[in-house]
Amino acid sequence: MQTIATLKATVRNTQGTRAARKLRQQGLVPAIIYGHKQANVAVAVSRHDIDHIVRVQHARMITLDVNGQQETVLIREVQWDVFGREIIHVDFERKSAAEKVRVVVPIELRNVPKQSGGAVLDQPLHTVHVECPLGNIPEAIRVDITHLSVGHPIHVKDLVVPADVKILESPEAVVVQLKVPGAAETAAAPPAEAAPTAPEVIKKERKAEEPEEK
CATH class of the missing domain: 2.40.240.10 (Ribosomal Protein L25; Chain P)
Structure with a gap:
């Protein structure tokens, strides 16, 4: 508090x-x-x-x-x-101390592991919006990342807060994760399809364009 x-x-x-x-x-x-x-x-x-x-x-x-x-x-x-x-x-x-308010609370990482294997710590969320009684606003939401590993991010739904504190961000939003730079680029790309020797003729009447929404 x-x-x-x-x-x-x-x-x-x-x-x-x-x-x-x-x-x-x-x-x-x-x-x-x-x-x-x-x-x-x-x-x-x-x-x-x-x-x-x-x-x-x-x-x-x-x-x-x-x-x-x-x-x-x-x-x-x-x-x-x-x-x-x-x-x-x-x-x-x-x-009043019991009145509910909406405020921004910082996220503090604890026990940050040493980076190994080229993994980099990525923290998309540094704060979250919460709704709670005025008298019970958390100073910060502390997250222990001792066992954080590549491919197993910590989401908003994993955060531990008092029962009367409601986090307003999406439960699936990523708070912190370990990423290996370039991992996505090194994945094998699917083979490109061969280009057709002649343009395909589509025998279908063109629909009238719908008016733009205003």
Whole structure:
């Protein structure tokens, strides 16, 4: 389960580009709280604290302390500057811990075997979309590939997750596999058919072209 972090926020009465720029100069990040059919609330949070929560704790659900009032929220969206270095805005969505949400969870490979026989590790899926209670979002889905072998990939249906976590990707989607480069090309190609000595005459009336679908 993901870490439940606590973040302090203060209500802000000024909005707009100029006000947001002034907040950032003070080491704050503008944010908005919405959801549960309640009024939107514009707040400001510490850039240092939200950066730590997002980058280090990798938290999605947090307890937001707004002027002494606490509520559970989901970090729904984080906006970064053009260089992808600094957080410039955050969207918080009100949720209850038991409420189901859809989020993206990373896949972590464990016990990666040493490559042998020319086999190369191929991981088509690095994340999966899941539906689960907000209070039980996995930090990551860990996959032990100690016994992974060529021709026996691990599929989504093979992933082990808690009973209340539902993976939304296709069960047959390949998560990770061992591939031998060029194996497909080395397979014997079927012999080419001999070309006919004369064009074949097809005695059949041509059907009228169907109109294109719009």
